[in-house]
Amino acid sequence: MNKKDLIGTDPKIAQTLEKELNRQRSGIELIASENFVSQAVMKALGSIGTNKYSEGYPNRRYYGGCEFVDEIENLAIERAKKLFNVDHANVQPYSGSPANLAVYYALLKPGDTVLGAKLSFGGHMTHGLKVNFSGSLYNAVNYTSDKNGYLDFDEIRSLAKEHKPKLIIAGYTAYPRIIDWQKFREISDEVGAFFLADISHIAGLIIGEQHPSPTRIADVTMTTSHKTLRGPRGAMILSNGKVSNSNKPVELSKENIPTLIDRAIIPGLQGGPHNHTTAAIAVALQEAMQPEFKDYAKQVVLNAKALAKSLTAEGLELVTGGTDNHLMLVDLTSTGVTGKEAETALGEAEIFVNKNTVPYDKRKPTDPSGIRLGTPALTTRGLKEDDMEIIGQLIAKVINNAKDSSIKEQVKKQVKELTDNYPLYPDLTYL
Numbered sequence: 001m002n003k004k005d006l007i008g009t010d011p012k013i014a015q016t017l018e019k020e021l022n023r024q025r026s027g028i029e030l031i032a033s034e035n036f037v038s039q040a041v042m043k044a045l046g047s048i049g050t051n052k053y054s055e056g057y058p059n060r061r062y063y064g065g066c067e068f069v070d071e072i073e074n075l076a077i078e079r080a081k082k083l084f085n086v087d088h089a090n091v092q093p094y095s096g097s098p099a100n101l102a103v104y105y106a107l108l109k110p111g112d113t114v115l116g117a118k119l120s121f122g123g124h125m126t127h128g129l130k131v132n133f134s135g136s137l138y139n140a141v142n143y144t145s146d147k148n149g150y151l152d153f154d155e156i157r158s159l160a161k162e163h164k165p166k167l168i169i170a171g172y173t174a175y176p177r178i179i180d181w182q183k184f185r186e187i188s189d190e191v192g193a194f195f196l197a198d199i200s201h202i203a204g205l206i207i208g209e210q211h212p213s214p215t216r217i218a219d220v221t222m223t224t225s226h227k228t229l230r231g232p233r234g235a236m237i238l239s240n241g242k243v244s245n246s247n248k249p250v251e252l253s254k255e256n257i258p259t260l261i262d263r264a265i266i267p268g269l270q271g272g273p274h275n276h277t278t279a280a281i282a283v284a285l286q287e288a289m290q291p292e293f294k295d296y297a298k299q300v301v302l303n304a305k306a307l308a309k310s311l312t313a314e315g316l317e318l319v320t321g322g323t324d325n326h327l328m329l330v331d332l333t334s335t336g337v338t339g340k341e342a343e344t345a346l347g348e349a350e351i352f353v354n355k356n357t358v359p360y361d362k363r364k365p366t367d368p369s370g371i372r373l374g375t376p377a378l379t380t381r382g383l384k385e386d387d388m389e390i391i392g393q394l395i396a397k398v399i400n401n402a403k404d405s406s407i408k409e410q411v412k413k414q415v416k417e418l419t420d421n422y423p424l425y426p427d428l429t430y431l
């Protein structure tokens, strides 16, 4: 044992990471916002990039010795611009939530009105939840969906006309259908609002041409890098226009959005960029440029449709009746099992999902009526439609026998047999 190894230095963390690795290996990962990064992404993420301070932007840093981190950040920026077809990419946000904060900080003043989806209808906390900065520093108004769980553009338009928001947000954590970006553009223009598209969940599907892109329709597009995009935890803010070369203040206008975003990130909100993360984002973007990435994105959707079909065949009810993307919401109301109970019971069988509200949920968000399932992680692992059919049956079996521990044990064995066919990081160990 080398004392300087992780296991030598900190055996507790090494052993716990090994347990987490084995959990990831043996379980069926259906959390819609999760994925498995490549070993190449992990190598960049665990790199010496973390040692370097580089506040500022390439060629405009507050520190010396930045020539190589400049190259890294420029590669990430150039790849992001190409993949998303935008004029400008800021790759420094520490994660999705601070990236959304930066968009607010760039375009709004405290107290301004924002219109975003309600949390219980698939909005994110940063889209105007009262206990989040977005709902406490800003005047947040929330839209919901129609009774079937689809976006209701009549409601969105009438709320926009009534409240005159400065910013309208589209993009969700639990919406299983295609988003009509153009409709949001029209409504934003009708009331003179900026339009933010938050594609955190679907960025990989957009690159893989499985969902329309908002990047030339919205004023700003934000995405995390760690969901369907399959990179490290981080985020990017994409926009169109030119960055100002001077340090003078610029007016609040569409052309100036790239400048306003860059200034909001630093000096507005952040200090030194996480260069190891930037390197790993660059690697993930390089992977996303390969033809295989499109195959992956296609398969994510095929797998989601196959899982939706299997669950429906088992008698489970899906919000909107199915899915167009990588995720689905199961409405458990008629099963007598709550979302929390289902999450726990499935977890005991090593099927990992999260409880989720359903449209017009009568239960509390802490114990809602639904669960959310997504296929990106399993697709990365190599699972296909026939596996999804089996997984749908296993899920239904657990839900229909949520209190029966022998059934959950049986299913857990079947889960292990299934995942054993798809080795995950076969050479990796922390011990």
Ligand SMILES: *Cc1c(COP(=O)(O)O)cnc(C)c1O
Binding pocket: 033, 095, 096, 097, 098, 100, 123, 124, 126, 171, 172, 173, 198, 199, 200, 201, 224, 234
């Ligand atoms: C995940 C997500 C975020 C926030 O990302 P974090 O990295 O968890 O902060 C923001 N918006 C949407 C729509 C998301 O799905």
